[in-house]
Amino acid sequence: NWMDVADLNFDNSDMREAMIDAMKYWVLEANVDGYRCDYADGVPYNFWKQAIDTLHNIPDRELILLAEGSRLDHYNAGFDMTYAWNWYSSLKSVFNGQTATALYNTHQIEYNGIPAGKHKLRYSTNHDESAWDQTPMTLFNGEKGATAASIATIFLGGVPLIYTAQEVGRTATVPFFSNTIINWNDHPDMLKAYQDALNFYNSSAVARRGTNTNYSNIDIVCFQKELDGEKLLVLVNVRGDQVDFPLPVDLQGSSWTDAFSGDPVSLTDTLSLAGYEYVLLKQ
Numbered sequence: 001n002w003m004d005v006a007d008l009n010f011d012n013s014d015m016r017e018a019m020i021d022a023m024k025y026w027v028l029e030a031n032v033d034g035y036r037c038d039y040a041d042g043v044p045y046n047f048w049k050q051a052i053d054t055l056h057n058i059p060d061r062e063l064i065l066l067a068e069g070s071r072l073d074h075y076n077a078g079f080d081m082t083y084a085w086n087w088y089s090s091l092k093s094v095f096n097g098q099t100a101t102a103l104y105n106t107h108q109i110e111y112n113g114i115p116a117g118k119h120k121l122r123y124s125t126n127h128d129e130s131a132w133d134q135t136p137m138t139l140f141n142g143e144k145g146a147t148a149a150s151i152a153t154i155f156l157g158g159v160p161l162i163y164t165a166q167e168v169g170r171t172a173t174v175p176f177f178s179n180t181i182i183n184w185n186d187h188p189d190m191l192k193a194y195q196d197a198l199n200f201y202n203s204s205a206v207a208r209r210g211t212n213t214n215y216s217n218i219d220i221v222c223f224q225k226e227l228d229g230e231k232l233l234v235l236v237n238v239r240g241d242q243v244d245f246p247l248p249v250d251l252q253g254s255s256w257t258d259a260f261s262g263d264p265v266s267l268t269d270t271l272s273l274a275g276y277e278y279v280l281l282k283q
Contacts, residue, residue, distance in 0.1 A: 010044050020051045027058055034064030037079075041069035045077055052078030066121060075118045081159055084120035086110055091124060091149055095140045099218045100238050107157050107212075122158035124149045125166050130174045137171045141240055144276035147193050151278045152221050152236045154201055157212065167194040196260050200280070204259075206230040215251070219243045220273065224251075231283040232259070237273040245271045256281035 008015055026032045040048070048067075055063055056078060066081045067074040074082050090098075090106035110120050123129075124136045124146070133139070136146035146169065154160040164174060169187035174180045201207045210225025210232060220243055221236040233256060237243050247267055256265045259280035273279065 010047050016047055016050065019047075020054050023051060023055060024058065027055060027061060027063065033062070034066065036066040036068060038068050040067035040074060040079070040082075041071050045071075045073045048074065048077035048079070072113055075115050079118075081119045081121045083126075084110055084122045084158055087120065087122050087153070087158070088124070088126075088129065091153065092139055094221075095145060095149055095238050100221045100236075101214075101216045101218065103152060103156070103221055103238075104212075104214045104216050104223065111157065120158040121161050122153045122156075123161040123163065124153050125163050126161060127163060127174075127176075130163055130166075131176050132173065135170055135173060136166050137169050141276075143169050143187055143190050145240065147190055148236050148238065148276040148278050150194065151197060151234070151280075152238075154197055155207060155225075155232075155234045155280070156221070156223060160198075160201070162194070162198075167191050200259050204232065204282070206232045206282075215248050217245065220245045233281040233283070234278070235271065235273060235280075236278040237276055240275040242272060242274050245273060247271055254283070256283050258282075 008019075010016060023035065037043070037048075052065055055061075055065075064081075065079045067079040068083055070082055070085060086106050087103075087110060090103055094100050094103050114120070124140070125133070136149060137143065140146045140149040146166070150160075150162075150166070164170070165182045165184070167190065168182070168184055169190050170182065172180070206225050206227040210227040210230075213224045213226070215222040215224065219237065219239050221234075221238060222245065223234055225232040225234070233251070235245065237245075247269055251267055252269050254267050256267065257263070258265055259282045265281055271279070
């Protein structure tokens with residue numbers, strides 16, 4: 001029922017070749033480095049396989065292929081990522097009362113059956129949700145909650161997506177087909193938090209590729225990532241009030257470094273986190 005989208009016949013080989021030629025054109029002539037394929041679930045697997053195989057046969061090109069969809073066969077067709085819609089739903093539920101353990105469970109379920117090296121695109125808002133759902137400032141109860149939700153999204157797993165102006169606390173939705181003015185000077189502390197988090201993420205192999213161990217409880221998302229002897233411990237309070245988090249025995253008495261400040265941190269048996277506070281410790 002989309003008035004601006006043709007209902008194409010994917011049984012027509014000439015149409016398929018024309019579509020693939022158009023995709024090749026933008027790679028070869030405009031030097032695009034990949035495609036986000038809208039409504040990928042509505043297109044047959046065999047077309048995606050044919051198209052992506054053709055694109056991958058272009059010499060000296062490394063392409064990123066993102067499917068706006070959730071079918072597992074997108075990965076076999078050659079897509080690198082699909083959308084993490086279940087993550088988004090779980091994130092909203094956890095920050096509004098559901099047990100924090102549900103977020104890690106969702107992470108595991110979403111990655112079940114995904115081939116090695118493939119990923120989910122994780123977000124606390126995106127272009128669709130920002131148009132008709134509330135913004136993170138509302139969904140996650142203000143600046144601190146929105147930032148905490150992003151920290152969990154960035155570090156637990158998958159590839160993080162940042163959508164227009166969530167990093168400066170945009171409160172208004174952004175309709176698709178109208179002009180929206182963004183005040184990029186809003187919420188400078190929030191912007192700094194995003195910059196610090198993403199700079200660390202991009203510079204840290206363990207943050208991006210480490211293996212997770214889950215320590216979450218009802219109020220705290222807590223997990224440790226490990227890669228080649230390096231460790232990262234992430235704790236996120238998903239509640240607006242202070243929570244005293246009982247640390248697991250294997251973390252008690254351990255020494256860490258704050259990932260942002262560089263200060264030394266020695267863990268005891270409990271760690272207190274203020275409302276929506278997050279802590280990243282490296283070792």
